[in-house]
Amino acid sequence: MSIRIAVGQGSCGIAAGAGKVYDALFAALQGSEVSLGVVGCIGMCWLEPIVDLYRDHTLQMRLVQVKPEDAERIAKACCHGDLSALNDLAISEEDAAFLTKQTRIALRNCGLIDPNSLESAVEAGGYSALRKVLAKQDGMTPEEVIACIKESGLAGRGGAGFPTWFKWNAARQSAGEEKYLICNADEGDPGAFMDRAVIESDPHTLIEGMLIAAYAIGAKEALVYVRAEYPLAIKRLHAALAQAKEAGYVGRHILGSDFSCEFRVKAGAGAFVCGEETALIESLEGNRGMPRLKPPFPAAAGYWHQPSNINNVETFANVSWIIDHGGAAFAAMGTPDSKGTKVFALTGKIRRGGLVEIPMGKTLRDVIFDIGGGIRDGKDFKAVQMGGPSGGCIPASLLDTIIDYKALGATGAIMGSGGMVVMDETTCMVSMAKFFLDFTAEESCGKCVHCRIGTKRMQEILTRITEGKGRKGDVELLEELCNAIKDGALCGLGQTAPNPVLTTIRYFRDEFTAHIEEQRCPAGSCTALRRYTIDPANCKGCTLCAKKCPVNAISGSVKAPHRIDLDVCIRCGQCMAACKFHAIQVG
Amino acid sequence: MNCECVKQKSDLSLLCPVLEEYAAVPGSLITILQQAQEIYGYLPMDVIYHIAAETGSTPAKVLGVATFYTQFRFQPVGKYLIMLCNGTACHVNGSERIAQTIQEYLQVENGATTADGLFSFSIVACLGCCSLSPVMMINEETYGNLTPDSVKMILQEIQKKEAAQ
Numbered sequence: 001m002s003i004r005i006a007v008g009q010g011s012c013g014i015a016a017g018a019g020k021v022y023d024a025l026f027a028a029l030q031g032s033e034v035s036l037g038v039v040g041c042i043g044m045c046w047l048e049p050i051v052d053l054y055r056d057h058t059l060q061m062r063l064v065q066v067k068p069e070d071a072e073r074i075a076k077a078c079c080h081g082d083l084s085a086l087n088d089l090a091i092s093e094e095d096a097a098f099l100t101k102q103t104r105i106a107l108r109n110c111g112l113i114d115p116n117s118l119e120s121a122v123e124a125g126g127y128s129a130l131r132k133v134l135a136k137q138d139g140m141t142p143e144e145v146i147a148c149i150k151e152s153g154l155a156g157r158g159g160a161g162f163p164t165w166f167k168w169n170a171a172r173q174s175a176g177e178e179k180y181l182i183c184n185a186d187e188g189d190p191g192a193f194m195d196r197a198v199i200e201s202d203p204h205t206l207i208e209g210m211l212i213a214a215y216a217i218g219a220k221e222a223l224v225y226v227r228a229e230y231p232l233a234i235k236r237l238h239a240a241l242a243q244a245k246e247a248g249y250v251g252r253h254i255l256g257s258d259f260s261c262e263f264r265v266k267a268g269a270g271a272f273v274c275g276e277e278t279a280l281i282e283s284l285e286g287n288r289g290m291p292r293l294k295p296p297f298p299a300a301a302g303y304w305h306q307p308s309n310i311n312n313v314e315t316f317a318n319v320s321w322i323i324d325h326g327g328a329a330f331a332a333m334g335t336p337d338s339k340g341t342k343v344f345a346l347t348g349k350i351r352r353g354g355l356v357e358i359p360m361g362k363t364l365r366d367v368i369f370d371i372g373g374g375i376r377d378g379k380d381f382k383a384v385q386m387g388g389p390s391g392g393c394i395p396a397s398l399l400d401t402i403i404d405y406k407a408l409g410a411t412g413a414i415m416g417s418g419g420m421v422v423m424d425e426t427t428c429m430v431s432m433a434k435f436f437l438d439f440t441a442e443e444s445c446g447k448c449v450h451c452r453i454g455t456k457r458m459q460e461i462l463t464r465i466t467e468g469k470g471r472k473g474d475v476e477l478l479e480e481l482c483n484a485i486k487d488g489a490l491c492g493l494g495q496t497a498p499n500p501v502l503t504t505i506r507y508f509r510d511e512f513t514a515h516i517e518e519q520r521c522p523a524g525s526c527t528a529l530r531r532y533t534i535d536p537a538n539c540k541g542c543t544l545c546a547k548k549c550p551v552n553a554i555s556g557s558v559k560a561p562h563r564i565d566l567d568v569c570i571r572c573g574q575c576m577a578a579c580k581f582h583a584i585q586v587g
Numbered sequence: 588m589n590c591e592c593v594k595q596k597s598d599l600s601l602l603c604p605v606l607e608e609y610a611a612v613p614g615s616l617i618t619i620l621q622q623a624q625e626i627y628g629y630l631p632m633d634v635i636y637h638i639a640a641e642t643g644s645t646p647a648k649v650l651g652v653a654t655f656y657t658q659f660r661f662q663p664v665g666k667y668l669i670m671l672c673n674g675t676a677c678h679v680n681g682s683e684r685i686a687q688t689i690q691e692y693l694q695v696e697n698g699a700t701t702a703d704g705l706f707s708f709s710i711v712a713c714l715g716c717c718s719l720s721p722v723m724m725i726n727e728e729t730y731g732n733l734t735p736d737s738v739k740m741i742l743q744e745i746q747k748k749e750a751a752q
Binding site: 435 | 613614615616621651652655656674675676679680712713715716717718720730731732
């Protein structure tokens with residue numbers, strides 16, 4: 001049996017050069033028996049581009065950080081069947097452990113199947129759960145499907161963690177002619193990309209999960225609201241829907257049953273607030289994406305004021321597995337409060353960044369240090385940001401917190417959609433809080449005064465603190481504003497916008513004090529507060545820094561220590577980058 | 588269409604197939620606007636008036652929706668649209684320096700187009716390629732692990748390619 005080569009082509013893989021590697025392999029394999037294919041994203045983003053070598057459906061070797069120049073060599077080794085010649089490209093044991101330490105359910109097919117091929121999905125078990133549900137004999141009623149999801153304990157993976165079965169049941173119970181099933185793929189949380197990975201790598205699993213949900217609530221129409229920033233995901237989803245329709249999984253009388261369901265894909269137009277379900281519905285209806293007052297909840301009056309159910313991509317990606325394996329199997333994983341697994345997008349100052357799926361109940365330390373390999377460049381861990389603009393920063397002292405909706409909520413952060421941005425000692429927490437307020441102030445839809453003006457005022461205060469112009473009492477003023485916004489905002493965006501500020505004040509108050517009272521940024525990150533100095537002991541007087549300085553702030557004669565005039569210095573850091581003797585320090 | 592401020596003369600016939608397909612479908616305004624932007628590169632004011640008239644809406648409502656979403660532009664863009672990600676991971680990994688480099692190298696502000704009409708520069712929300720941060724997209728191509736030097740090289744390559752044509 002000859003070897004099959006699969007090149008990982010998610011958006012990150014392609015950005016890292018997987019397309020060029022594929023082209024080079026295609027050219028090198030002309031006339032050979034070795035087949036070449038595409039798979040989605042395996043989630044080991046720091047090793048992209050990744051090329052997998054299979055024989056009889058068994059992975060023989062995983063090659064990492066492959067360059068187009070390696071193609072000839074790979075082609076030759078595969079043609080001769082002697083893979084030992086590629087040992088230098090093979091993944092290290094340490095890196096491979098990144099995957100073996102995970103438990104993959106939502107991501108079970110990502111990086112293993114061809115996202116452009118229905119056969120590939122079906123071979124991996126795709127649509128078996130749908131067949132089980134719709135079987136003429138011993139099929140499942142909608143109530144049985146909802147009971148199975150209830151038993152599994154699956155909760156909304158978009159961030160709120162609301163029990164999925166409850167929403168489905170409410171939509172099922174609601175009286176209404178037309179019902180709609182909606183998938184929220186408007187993954188706007190900066191730092192999260194698991195939904196993109198699922199759509200790009202395994203679109204049929206999403207479609208199958210949505211079909212089962214549509215059957216359960218009694219919807220004949222399903223809509224996917226995808227961010228316009230994900231062109232590849234939109235393209236693959238459209239292609240997968242066309243294949244599913246042709247094969248009879250989508251459309252009228254699915255698999256010969258009485259159940260019919262049509263799909264539509266709508267591209268979002270760039271507004272973070274549209275991740276909020278009622279704002280998303282407004283946007284689907286072609287309006288400004290401003291949240292509605294709840295109640296009525298979408299289950300009673302959603303899209304076109306008909307009963308609607310909205311879940312996010314990761315939630316749907318779990319559904320077919322639960323139907324296949326039973327609710328109890330899913331509920332067997334996790335903690336009493338949070339069942340199953342959760343996907344995290346591990347990024348920032350981490351050594352091994354990518355997608356991590358683990359059972360609930362593991363600790364943050366397990367994810368960041370055991371799987372992610374800790375901080376890169378030998379620096380110290382400072383905090384991990386979870387939940388994006390609605391979440392918070394968790395400090396090193398709480399690294400043993402377990403991953404569970406309640407336990408994470410107790411820290412002031414949230415589970416969120418799964419973004420985990422890791423920060424080291426060089427990240428300034430005040431600047432981080434400002435970063436999120438810049439974001440929410442920009443993304444506030446403007447409907448509620450507290451959110452619209454409150455976030456603006458907070459942004460102003462945080463800006464002046466990072467510029468060394470903070471006033472005594474600013475921290476207390478921030479806290480007061482935070483509480484007012486929490487109380488006064490209508491939707492989740494506004495109610496949670498203060499979280500990043502509240503958690504940084506709670507855990508890193510000393511950094512705020514240093515900025516305000518000493519005009520000092522302990523992380524050395526706030527530009528306006530940087531003090532560049534030259535250590536005379538290390539300075540060789542090479543004059544390079546003086547030549548680089550754009551404002552002539554550095555003086556000194558050749559072979560004698562130089563000095564920086566801080567009144568002239570614009571804190572651009574070019575001198576420090578240029579110095580070969582590490583003589584320039586920043587504080 | 589009697590407003591004095593509408594001075595553009597876009598070829599409105601290009602929009603006919605889009606309006607034929609979507610004008611009567613409720614809730615399609617964003618889709619129509621997206622396709623109009625595909626056609627014209629941005630949303631000219633006369634196109635907005637035309638869409639309002641054809642969908643039985645008002646220019647105020649159409650413009651209100653268009654200005655709500657960051658995707659829509661009201662000025663023509665350059666041949667190459669640079670979108671620099673300012674998500675959390677990119678921010679932590681130094682996207683600010685990359686923004687500075689682009690602004691200095693191309694002499695272009697955020698949201699503006701270069702004098703030669705070649706590049707438009709826009710700092711955008713998370714592009715979802717966090718593991719490659721800092722990241723930018725130029726048209727539909729994504730570039731990751733950017734450094735000030737690599738950004739300059741990417742831009743130089745495009746300039747060279749354009750000069751050769």
